[in-house]
Amino acid sequence: MRGLVIALLLALVAPLSAKADVVEVAGVKYDTVNEVAGQKLQLNGAGIRYKAIFKIYTAGLYTVTKQNTPEAVLGSTTAKRLHIVALRDLPGNDLGKLFTKGIEENSTREEFAKSINGVLRISEMFAAKKELMKGEDFAVDWIPGTGAVVTVNGKVQGAPIPEPEFYASLLRIWLGKAPADYQLKDALLGLKPTR
Template sequence: MTRHALLGLFLVFLFVTPVVAGTLAGVTLPDTLDINGQQMVLNGLALRKKVIFKVYVAGLYLPAKENNSEKILAADGPRCTVMHFVRSVDAGKINEAWFDGLEANTPDHSPELKKQFDTLASLMEDLKDGEKLVFTYQPGVGTEVKIKGTIKGTLGDKAFADALFSCWIGKKPGPGEKFKKGLLGL
C-alpha cells in the first residue's frame, strides 16, 4: 500500500466512531436507550462487588455524558440506571442497601421520602443471575421501577430520584468510590 492509502485508512478509522455496547464482567449494556422517544447515552458502567463476589453490573444513562455527580443530581432531566445481576440476591439484602444509601446520602430526609423508600422496598423481589432492575426518572412523572422486565410502579418526585441515584453517585455511594467513578465514566 502506498503512504497515501495508509494515511487515508488511518483518517477513516480516526474519525469513525464505532457503535459498541459497554461490556463489564461479561455483561453487555447498549450504548443508547430510547426512553419515551428520547435517546439516552450510556454514561458509564460499574461492577458492584461484595467482598470477593460479583453482585451486579450497573449502567447509568443520561441525555448527554456528564462526569460530575453534583451536576447530574442538580439537573431535573431524565436519567436511568440499569442493574444487571450476576448472582442471586434476596430482596431483603437489596432493600438493606437502599436504606443504607438513603441514610448515608440524605441523612435529613423527610418522612415522605422515607415512606417512598418503604414503598420501593415493598416492590422489591429476589433477583437471580441475568435478571435486571431498571430505574428511570422522568421529570414531572417520577421514577419508574421495572423489575425483571415488569413495571412495578412509579415513585416520588425529583427528591426521591435524587435520593435513589445518590445511593450510587452521591457523596457516600454504597458500592464505593470506584463504582461511582465507573458510572461517571471516569
C-alpha cells in the same frame, strides 16, 4: 468483482460497528444509547459492584448528556436511567434494606424525609420479589412530569414514584459521599474504564 470486494468489506466492518454500540461489563451488555419516554439517553458510565472480592451486580447510568460529577447528574432535571443486572442471586429483603441504608447514609434528614414514600415503595417491591436471581435486572427511570418508574425484568412495578427527591436520593447510593462502591461511582461517572 468490485461489488464482491465491497460486500466483503461491509461484512467485515458491520460487526465492528455493532460492537461499538454496546459496552460489555462482566459479560453484561449495555447499549450505548437507550430511550426513556421517547428521549434518547447515552450511557454515561457502567461498572461492577464488588463486595470484598465478589462481583455482586453491574450498573449502568444513562443521561441525556455526559456528566462526570455527582452534582451534574443529581442537578439535572432531564430523563435518566439506572440499570442494574445481578451477577449472583440477591435476596429481595437484603436489597431493600441496603437501598434504605444507602439512602440514609447519603441524604440529609430533610432529603430522607422527602424520599420516604419512595424508599418504602422500593423496599416493598423487593421484599415481594423475594430474590433477584443471577442474570435478572431492574431499572429505575426518571421521567420528568411523571416520576421514577421501576421495572424488574422489563415489567413495570406499580405506579410511578413522583417525588424528585426520591430519585436523587436513590442515585446517591452510588454517587453520594458514602457510595456503595467508590470504583463503581467513578465508572458510572465515566471517570474510569469498565472491566
